[in-house]
Amino acid sequence: MTQERRLRILGLVVLLxxxxxxxxxxxxxxxxxQPLKAKLDEGRQPVTIAAPRGQITDRNGxxxxxxxxxxxxxxxxxxxxxxxxxxAKLAAILELPEADLYKKLTDGSGxxxxxxxxxEAQGRQVRALAIEGVDTxxxxxxxxxxxxxxxxxxxxxxxxxxxxxxxxxxxxxALRGKDGKRLLVRGRGGEKVVYIKDEKQTVPGKSVxxxxxxxxxxxxxxxxxxxxxxxGAKSATAIVMQPSTGKVLAMANWPKVDANxxxxxxxxxxxxxxxNFTYEPGSTFKPFTVAGALEENEVTPVTSFTxxxxxxxxxxxIKESHARGTIxxxxxxxxxxxxxxxxxxxxxxxxxxxxxxxxxxxxxGRPTGVELEREERGKLLDVSxxxxxxxxxxxxxxxxxxxxxxxxxxxxxxxNDGIYHEPTLVDGVNGxxxxxxxxxxxxxxxxxxxxxxxxxxxxxxxxTATGAAIKGYEIASKTGTAQKVAPGDNEYTQGLYxxxxxxxxPADRPKIVVAIIVDEPSKEAYYGAEVAGPAFKNLTxxxxxxxxxxxx
Amino acid sequence: xxxxxxxxxxxxxxxxVPVSGRSPQPRRPTAARPVGAxxxxxxxxxxxxxxxxxxxxxxxxxxxxxxxxxxxxxxxPASTAVEAPAPQQRMTxxxxxxxxxxPPASPASPGPYAPGQRTAPSARPAxxxxxxxxxxxxxxxxxxxxxxxxxxxxxxxxxxxAAPYGVGQxxxxxxxxxxxxxxxxxxAPTPQRPILTTLPxxxxxxxxxxxxxxxxxxxxxxxxxxxxxxxxxxxALQIGMTQxxxxxxxxLGKITTLQQKNIALKEGIGRLVSASRVDDAATASGLVxxxxxxxxxxSRGDRTALAAKAARVLKTAPVAPTAAQAAAAATAAAAQxxxxxxxxxxxxxxxxxx
Numbered sequence: 031m032t033q034e035r036r037l038r039i040l041g042l043v044v045l046l047x048x049x050x051x052x053x054x055x056x057x058x059x060x061x062x063x064q065p066l067k068a069k070l071d072e073g074r075q076p077v078t079i080a081a082p083r084g085q086i087t088d089r090n091g092x093x094x095x096x097x098x099x100x101x102x103x104x105x106x107x108x109x110x111x112x113x114x115x116x117x118a119k120l121a122a123i124l125e126l127p128e129a130d131l132y133k134k135l136t137d138g139s140g141x142x143x144x145x146x147x148x149x150e151a152q153g154r155q156v157r158a159l160a161i162e163g164v165d166t167x168x169x170x171x172x173x174x175x176x177x178x179x180x181x182x183x184x185x186x187x188x189x190x191x192x193x194x195x196x197x198x199x200x201x202x203x204a205l206r207g208k209d210g211k212r213l214l215v216r217g218r219g220g221e222k223v224v225y226i227k228d229e230k231q232t233v234p235g236k237s238v239x240x241x242x243x244x245x246x247x248x249x250x251x252x253x254x255x256x257x258x259x260x261x262g263a264k265s266a267t268a269i270v271m272q273p274s275t276g277k278v279l280a281m282a283n284w285p286k287v288d289a290n291x292x293x294x295x296x297x298x299x300x301x302x303x304x305x306n307f308t309y310e311p312g313s314t315f316k317p318f319t320v321a322g323a324l325e326e327n328e329v330t331p332v333t334s335f336t337x338x339x340x341x342x343x344x345x346x347x348i349k350e351s352h353a354r355g356t357i358x359x360x361x362x363x364x365x366x367x368x369x370x371x372x373x374x375x376x377x378x379x380x381x382x383x384x385x386x387x388x389x390x391x392x393x394x395g396r397p398t399g400v401e402l403e404r405e406e407r408g409k410l411l412d413v414s415x416x417x418x419x420x421x422x423x424x425x426x427x428x429x430x431x432x433x434x435x436x437x438x439x440x441x442x443x444x445x446n447d448g449i450y451h452e453p454t455l456v457d458g459v460n461g462x463x464x465x466x467x468x469x470x471x472x473x474x475x476x477x478x479x480x481x482x483x484x485x486x487x488x489x490x491x492x493x494t495a496t497g498a499a500i501k502g503y504e505i506a507s508k509t510g511t512a513q514k515v516a517p518g519d520n521e522y523t524q525g526l527y528x529x530x531x532x533x534x535x536p537a538d539r540p541k542i543v544v545a546i547i548v549d550e551p552s553k554e555a556y557y558g559a560e561v562a563g564p565a566f567k568n569l570t571x572x573x574x575x576x577x578x579x580x581x582x
Numbered sequence: 583x584x585x586x587x588x589x590x591x592x593x594x595x596x597x598x599v600p601v602s603g604r605s606p607q608p609r610r611p612t613a614a615r616p617v618g619a620x621x622x623x624x625x626x627x628x629x630x631x632x633x634x635x636x637x638x639x640x641x642x643x644x645x646x647x648x649x650x651x652x653x654x655x656x657x658x659p660a661s662t663a664v665e666a667p668a669p670q671q672r673m674t675x676x677x678x679x680x681x682x683x684x685p686p687a688s689p690a691s692p693g694p695y696a697p698g699q700r701t702a703p704s705a706r707p708a709x710x711x712x713x714x715x716x717x718x719x720x721x722x723x724x725x726x727x728x729x730x731x732x733x734x735x736x737x738x739x740x741x742x743x744a745a746p747y748g749v750g751q752x753x754x755x756x757x758x759x760x761x762x763x764x765x766x767x768x769x770a771p772t773p774q775r776p777i778l779t780t781l782p783x784x785x786x787x788x789x790x791x792x793x794x795x796x797x798x799x800x801x802x803x804x805x806x807x808x809x810x811x812x813x814x815x816x817x818a819l820q821i822g823m824t825q826x827x828x829x830x831x832x833x834l835g836k837i838t839t840l841q842q843k844n845i846a847l848k849e850g851i852g853r854l855v856s857a858s859r860v861d862d863a864a865t866a867s868g869l870v871x872x873x874x875x876x877x878x879x880x881s882r883g884d885r886t887a888l889a890a891k892a893a894r895v896l897k898t899a900p901v902a903p904t905a906a907q908a909a910a911a912a913t914a915a916a917a918q919x920x921x922x923x924x925x926x927x928x929x930x931x932x933x934x935x936x
Binding site: 082085092093094096097098099150173175176177178179214217222223224225226244245248249252502571575580581 | 827828830831832845850852855856857858877
């Protein structure tokens with residue numbers, strides 16, 4: 031056979047092969063295209079991979095919130111052939127009344143949600159039934175293993191996985207991941223996956239590590255519950271803060287709310303009272319008046335005052351909480367005995383303008399900047415809005431509104447040698463520690479030290495917070511009892527108070543600042559030292575032991 | 583293909599001499615033929631003659647006779663060598679053959695082919711009949727060959743006379759062949775220079791040799807095996823990819839399951855370390871938490887004395903409850919009985935340690 035003939039034969043063979051292939055391709059793409067596409071679509075299974083929401087832990091890594099896989103079970107009633115049988119099967123899995131399911135399956139609509147956020151195991155069982163018209167959709171379900179611990183602070187997330195309150199809402203960007211999409215192509219029978227393509231990568235949410243210590247938080251909630259129940263309070267708040275860093279170790283609310291069952295709690299109990307509860311601080315505000323006067327060199331700790339039983343300021347008469355005669359008292363005595371008259375006299379030396387400047391320096395009247403949404407800023411009058419009597423009631427903590435966290439941050443300035451740190455709740459995101467500011471000096475170290483010394487006298491004999499004294503530790507604290515105005519009233523309502531106490535320990539080098547606020551106590555007592563003092567004492571002592579802070 | 587035709591005797595031309603009636607083509611180098619032995623030459627001629635006879639019969643039967651066309655006689659046993667045969671007597675064309683042009687014999691100017699190596703390209707074949715070859719090499723406008731001088735046979739006259747074209751030609755040829763063959767002396771044949779082809783990679787091959795390789799069964803089998811192995815490998819690769827995807831799908835399922843278990847474990851740990859749960863469990867077990875007031879710190883000092891002091895305190899501490907007591911306490915806790923918190927301290931000192 032000649033070479034030319036071989037080439038011709040080879041060419042013919044090649045043409046033949048390619049011709050057959052071309053004809054087959056043409057047949058597949060035209061004649062058999064639709065059946066093949068239908069067959070292909072049967073095996074294609076686009077799957078949405080729900081991105082798990084980032085977990086929230088306390089500063090020791092204890093899980094406070096975590097997401098687990100779940101599923102929504104939906105149905106298209108128009109495709110359901112045996113509604114009764116389907117309802118019976120699903121009722122056994124979903125643990126729902128069969129009648130309810132049957133009603134949904136026969137409502138004639140094209141789409142009904144049979145159950146939301148069922149467990150992954152339940153979803154798998156539903157899928158295994160392979161009922162035409164019943165589908166499951168991958169979701170994530172938020173779980174709070176600590177239940178009530180820090181529930182309001184951590185917040186809640188909705189059925190769609192978005193944060194609705196607390197840390198869950200404020201750190202939504204970090205916690206929320208990005209859902210992914212994956213294409214699965216199954217082989218004959220639909221059992222085996224023969225092809226996988228990640229069309230969109232799933233990005234899980236970032237984990238958030240809080241400054242909260244779950245143990246201290248739990249202890250604070252216990253103490254609040256004890257105080258609230260004992261005194262019949264409307265609510266109670268506790269904050270424990272590390273003054274040297276501004277880290278909040280605990281921010282507790284009472285009444286408790288189970289984070290896994292939020293809907294059963296009243297709306298007022300769900301708010302974070304540490305940042306969203308504003309109240310008139312009463313006597314716990316006096317130290318800021320005194321600190322301003324000390325910084326302005328208007329007074330010293332030993333400056334002596336002759337205090338009348340009451341003092342007239344414009345059209346208002348300011349009295350002491352307990353009637354007394356005229357006495358002579360130093361600045362320290364005024365503070366330790368919580369004299370209204372003496373504080374007003376100091377404020378008059380300071381003047382309304384400088385008083386306003388100093389209280390604003392301590393952070394009142396503006397949000398603290400803590401990582402929580404909708405933080406209240408409190409309410410401070412502008413100097414131009416002062417009435418003649420304002421300098422008579424504002425220095426003693428009546429007439430302005432503050433939040434518990436603002437108050438604690440202000441006291442932390444005294445505890446931290448005059449440097450103010452913005453409170454913070456987030457220690458790190460995704461393993462990276464949050465940057466910290468160096469703080470801002472508000473008062474001199476000397477003034478801060480003098481303030482601690484004067485506040486330490488409150489727990490001594492003759493002070494207002496003797497009940498808060500802790501054996502072995504020197505405590506610097508200040509109690510407060512503020513009158514409240516009931517909604518609709520124009521004057522302070524009789525019998526409506528907010529009792530509170532704020533203090534630090536150990537007084538010479540404070541490790542913690544603790545505040546207890548009991549709102550509207552209705553039983554036994556209403557003074558801050560009585561309703562909040564015991565809780566403060568127990569919580570402070572326990573926390574000092576827990577943190578390993580040795581006695582003085 | 584053309585090379586093969588030229589080198590194959592009796593196909594189209596005999597020994598390089600064009601068949602009368604066909605357009606003479608410029609002759610390409612012919613394959614070398616050894617001319618040493620007379621017997622070999624004779625056998626070759628016999629084969630040529632037999633084929634020519636067969637061709638002639640076919641031609642005459644098919645067209646020649648019917649059309650009345652008389653073909654010129656075959657050229658004699660032409661030599662493709664330097665020596666051209668003498669002009670032969672033709673039946674219809676008495677003209678002598680076209681003069682032969684010889685290549686330069688001077689060794690000093692060998693031209694494209696050295697003398698004795700290759701003579702065919704320059705050896706002009708006998709001119710065909712005018713009427714039969716209008717598109718001859720000389721062309722229509724070419725000068726008449728009749729006016730050209732007759733070349734002289736330099737070596738030997740024609741060994742065979744031109745036989746009349748007819749039935750007895752084969753017999754005449756056979757008779758001629760039966761005589762002792764006279765072979766004109768020829769220059770020693772030189773093996774044809776192979777047509778060299780540069781193969782990829784610089785190797786030099788020979789087309790004919792490659793053809794032989796292609797027809798080699800072993801090579802064909804090897805190529806077939808290679809093809810089968812390649813196709814098999816592609817199929818195996820596809821199967822492997824499918825299996826990998828299947829395995830990946832199964833692994834993804836396992837990963838998801840393990841992740842869910844991991845989350846469940848974390849959640850379980852979170853519940854277990856819950857302070858309230860620990861306190862409740864401790865209370866249910868009969869343990870009591872000391873009041874914060876009763877917790878003391880031991881100062882640095884004589885360790886022996888401190889240890890003895892701690893031992894004394896421990897002796898006065900309440901005895902751990904029995905199992906029955908613990909169960910009763912658990913039942914009480916389950917009934918939400920508020921636990922007692924006023925139990926005595928577990929460790930106390932005399933006040934010297936602070």
